Amino acid sequence: xxxxxxxxxxxxxxxxxxxxxxxxxxxxxxxxxxxxxxxxxxxxxxxxxxxxxxxxxxxxxxxxxxxxxxxxxxxxxxxxxxxxxxxxxxxxxxxxxxxxxxxxxxxxxxxxxxxxxxxxxxxxxxxxxxxxxxxxxxxxxxxxxxxxxxxxxxxxxxxxxxxxxxxxxxxxxxxxxxxxxxxxxxxxxxxxxxxxxxxxxxxxxxxxxxxxxxxxxxxxxxxxxxxxxxxxxxxxxxxxxxxxxxxxxxxxxxxxxxxxxxxxxxxxxxxxxxxxxxxxxxxxxxxxxxxxxxxxxxxxxxxxxxxxxxxxxxxxxxxxxx
Ligand code: UT7
Numbered sequence: 001x002x003x004x005x006x007x008x009x010x011x012x013x014x015x016x017x018x019x020x021x022x023x024x025x026x027x028x029x030x031x032x033x034x035x036x037x038x039x040x041x042x043x044x045x046x047x048x049x050x051x052x053x054x055x056x057x058x059x060x061x062x063x064x065x066x067x068x069x070x071x072x073x074x075x076x077x078x079x080x081x082x083x084x085x086x087x088x089x090x091x092x093x094x095x096x097x098x099x100x101x102x103x104x105x106x107x108x109x110x111x112x113x114x115x116x117x118x119x120x121x122x123x124x125x126x127x128x129x130x131x132x133x134x135x136x137x138x139x140x141x142x143x144x145x146x147x148x149x150x151x152x153x154x155x156x157x158x159x160x161x162x163x164x165x166x167x168x169x170x171x172x173x174x175x176x177x178x179x180x181x182x183x184x185x186x187x188x189x190x191x192x193x194x195x196x197x198x199x200x201x202x203x204x205x206x207x208x209x210x211x212x213x214x215x216x217x218x219x220x221x222x223x224x225x226x227x228x229x230x231x232x233x234x235x236x237x238x239x240x241x242x243x244x245x246x247x248x249x250x251x252x253x254x255x256x257x258x259x260x261x262x263x264x265x266x267x268x269x270x271x272x273x274x275x276x277x278x279x280x281x282x283x284x285x286x287x288x289x290x291x292x293x294x295x296x297x298x299x300x301x302x303x304x305x306x307x308x309x310x311x312x313x314x315x316x317x318x319x320x321x322x
Contacts (some may be wrong), residue, residue, distance in 0.1 A: 001161055001169050002176035003127035004320035005120075008295070009061035010163040010287035011054050012274070013045040013275040014129020026152045033156050042159030042275030044144040050084045052091045054138030054162035056098035058283075062164035063099075063136060065321065070099040073166075076106040077122055079115025079139045079279035081194065081207075082306065083108060089110035095138060095297025105132075112192065113246050113307025114182065115139050116163070120303070120315050123167040136308065138164040139279030146194055148206035156249070158207070159275035163283020174298065181229050182313035186251040188217070215252060218306045222238040225314045226304050233316055237261045239300060242289060245270035246305035247281040256304070260287045278307065295319050 019030040033039055039081035045054060063070055076099075078092040082300045085091075092106035104116055111118035119137040126132045147155045170176055194255050222245065230236065237243075243255050243262045247270050257267040270285040277284055282303050287297040299319045306312040 001128060001130070001171060002173055003167050004170035004176050005317050006166045006168045007062045007065035007135065007321045008163070008165050008283060008290045009058050009065055010161065010284045010285045011057035011061070012284070013049065014053065015041045015044045016041050016089060017044055022156050025149065026155070028152045028156060031139065032197070036251070037157060039157065039275045040199070040270050040272050043161060045142045045160040047143070047208055049151040051082050051140045051142045052079055052084045052094035052098060054142065055091060055095045055115060055138040055162065055164070057100060058162035058164035058201060059095055059136050059138050062166050066166035066168070068134065068148070068166065070101055072100070073104060075126060075135045076104055077109060077119050077135065077137045079109045079111060079119045081110065081112045081115070081139055081278050082141045082143050082196045083293040091140065105278070111279070111307065111311045112309060113248065113276070113281065114280045114305040114309070114311040114313050115307070116282040117180060117303060117305050117313030117315055118182055118311070120167070120177060120317070121182045121313065122175045124180055127167055127169060135167045138162060138165060139283050140175050141278045141280050143207065143278060146207050147305050151206070153211055154207055155211050157276050161274055161277040161280045161284050162285055163280045165283055170320055175318050176317060179198050179233050180315040181225065182287045182311070184309045184311040186309065188310040191310065215249065216246070217310070218252050219255050221306055221312050222252070222304050223259045225312055226302060227259055229314045229316060230302070233301065234303065235300070235316060237266070240266060240302050242266055242268050242300035242301045244268045244282055244285050244289070244301050247285055249275045290321070297322060303314070
């Protein structure tokens with residue numbers, strides 16, 4: 001028995017924020033942001049709308065697309081760096097409540113932008129060990145609430161959103177989550193952090209990133225990580241339908257994609273529209289391909305991410321949805 005990705009869905013908040021909106025409050029420009037990051041717009045959650053609200057909406061759609069009811073789900077996992085509450089309750093428990101579930105194990109995973117890969121690894125382990133059969137995984141973020149809007153080097157980069165998938169069983173390895181690799185190195189923890197243990201609106205408590213240093217580590221690590229997982233599984237870039245990397249920066253994605261010999265049509269981009277939505281970025285990008293009608297059952301995807309921790313990881317996933 002293998003674990004398989006049975007559905008994909010996302011929820012995009014309604015408030016669109018353009019680079020021009022930042023020009024009004026910061027010493028920045030549309031040209032700089034596009035040239036250095038590729039980003040044109042991002043979406044922010046509304047006041048009164050939190051990470052679990054976004055996650056529950058994406059989760060409900062993923063369950064429906066898998067042909068299931070919320071009560072069929074036997075584990076909920078949420079990846080987030082912007083939980084509703086610090087510590088407790090977990091965002092996953094709040095999502096479970098919003099899906100109408102009152103007896104379902106649920107917990108959060110903190111792996112920042114690598115969240116979706118860590119979710120896949122965890123769900124795969126639970127399903128293939130036979131412990132759970134239907135796992136809902138959700139990457140959900142309301143990063144706007146922890147941004148320092150006076151720090152032009154970070155606040156223009158991030159967006160809010162959620163992406164979700166149902167992981168269940170298959171007996172066909174060609175329909176499975178073929179392999180997942182996750183790793184991390186806490187020696188680089190200070191490069192990307194939300195330093196104080198509270199989510200109040202104080203600059204010192206906001207997301208901080210030494211972007212230029214992360215950039216250099218990102219390109220090298222992402223390339224090596226994908227090369228390793230593809231070699232281990234005897235997969236070449238020609239066998240792959242889509243390369244869906246974490247969407248942090250267009251220049252990183254293009255550099256990594258080229259070094260891995262992926263063609264333009266194979267490389268999925270959504271950073272221009274959504275900015276960096278951390279744990280939600282890969283499932284949001286995957287959902288765009290799905291909703292455009294271009295993700296077919298049996299397509300092989302290579303996923304790849306790096307983020308705070310530092311954490312990183314990659315995955316080879318056949319799509320087993322309809
Ligand atoms: O998701 C987790 C992983 N995260 C990443 O992978 C992000 C990796 N890093 C990046 O994407 C890029 O490093 C950034 C987009 C964050 C920054 O781009 P960069 O090309 O590395 O720029 P930089 O940090 O070296 O800054 C260059 C200049 C600086 O000015 P000086 O010191 O050269 O005068 C910055 O102050 O650009 C300035 N700058 C800006 N200018 C206009 C920084 N942010 C802005 C801005 N508008 N928003």
